[in-house]
Amino acid sequence: MGERGILIEFEPEISEKLLEKLLFYKDKLEEFYDEVNVEVINTYNSLLISYMFSIENVYNEVSAIKELFGEAKIGKINNQQIFHLPVCYEDEFGWDLEYISKEKNLSKKEVVELHTKPFYTVFFTGFLPGFLYLGGLDKKLQISRKDQPRMKIEKGAIGIGENQTGIYPKSSPGGWQILGNCPVQFFDKNNDPPCEITAGDKVKFYSVSKEEFEEISERISEGIFQLKKENYEG
Amino acid sequence: MKAEVEILHPGLYSTIQDFGRRGFQKYGVPLSGVMDRIALKTANLILQNQADAAVMEITQMGPKLKFSAATKIAISGANLSPKLNDTEIDNNEVVKIHEGDILSFGRPKYGMRSYLAILDGFKTEKVLGSRSWYDDITSHEKLEKGMNLQYEASEEEKYETHATIKFNDEYLNSEEIEVFAGPEFQKLPETLKSHLRQSKFSIDKNNNRMAIQLGEILENKLDPIITGPVLPGTVQLTPGGKLIVLMRDCQTTGGYPRVLQLSEKGINMMAQKKAGDKIRFSFKY
Secondary structure, three states: OOOOOHHHOOOOOOOHHHHHHHHHHHHHHHOOOOOHHHHHHHOOOEEEEEEOOOOHHHHHHHHHHHHHOOOOOOOOOOEEEEEEEEEEEOOOOOOOOHHHHHHHHOHHHHHHHHHHHHEEEEEEEEOOOOOOEEOOOOOOHHOOOOOOOHHHHEEEEEEEEOOEEOOOOOOOOEEEEEEOOOOOOOOOOOOOOOOOOOOOOEEEEHHHHHHHHHHHHHHHHHOOOEEEEEEOOO | OOOEEEEEOOOEEEEEEEEOOOOHHHOOOOOOOOOOOOHHHHHHHOOOOOOOOOEEEEEOOOOEEOOOOEEEEEEEEEEOOEEOEEEOOOOOOOOOOOOOOOOEOOOOOEEEEEEEOOOOOOOOOOOOOEEOOOOOOOOOOHHHHHHHEEEEEOOOOOOOOOOOOOOOHHHHOOOOOEEEEOOOOOHHHHHHHHHHOOEEEEEEEOOOOEEHHHHHHOOOOOOOOEEEEEEOOOEEOOOEEEEEEOOOOOOOEEEEEEEEEEEEHHHHHHHHOOOOOOOEEOOOO
């Protein structure tokens, strides 16, 4: 892509198997390149090598990459972690919970159960700083976006749009159906890295009451909240 | 000595920028940085600054600024009729500043974005390795009245130089924007491909640091793609048939087909286009 990017595309699918492959190659590329001059990002089915300076000889680069990929036997994702994120699904935050439960013929309780059950896979971060693309939403919860996007969705809001679910890292306009709010700000521009959760990690939501939500918010503002995480053995 | 530029009037839209944030695209953080790198490099070169010293990017209607201490400045990129106190000054020259001097701008003569460099650069906050302003990453998004921006005052002469810089401003006015075929270009029907090669397009009024929309509507039968990587300079084709040229503050991923990719020079040139200007894509292989 242009003078400063090499885009590597794989079969157009969304799967954990492909993610495993992408992250494996991404590690290889990061080892191969000096991180100061090159940044590698992945999406569902692509790797983008983005260079700080114009590429001098694209053929040399491509053959080096091919060689790198050729010898590779794909291994498991390294250092995968599960992050447990609290979500308050009460009416104050779950703006569209009622609507989802009616549309899907489920009680609100069942919607929450279905939403907190999976270990969601983080495929990549994009769209906004700290916005995680999560895979693994239960088919019974898939629902189309709102016809009219809202002008303002609160920071921390959890929504569903088609087969995707995600958390708004900052308040912004948006068309997703909102079912709760997560008080944890896992993207912090003052940290390096600014986000602990990265591609390949797992996210699991757990339901908290309004009181617990406020307690957590308070602990966060005092800087004493500990995000629950553990190693994931796939 | 610490010194400050006071914002007496913010103008239309001005920000502090450098080369941008590297290494955080994987967290969804835009690259940001000056829209026109040629102008940044030129202005810093004139002052013998580091190439990436932070500058002020000024869009169309310039601000009114007051300097608290002596320094030197240089302005490059668009010409927005800069004035020091009551005297008109030129772009691409060293301008000496004395305590209390006021810099203002007038009628835009050519180009869209002007760049104000100051000796040693603006010393505003650095977040994630860059001083480039971006909403929610830095404390400020754009200049506001009453703000104060830090710089290092300097009385002494660095070393007198008599070399002049020959600034080639041809890129500011040229209609030819260098492009490469984008990842989805080959999926376009032949008629649309040749349309992209031959036709003129116009800059829409919908344009900012994230993206510049083009006015023409094309027939688009391409399906959306699975969300994939995008870069500054990526040209997307929307389901409604509009071309969107992504610029420095663009998101890191997108779902519209990526039909073209501007060259670096092409991005710099695009940064200087304003609503109503015409462009033509010149393909580079």
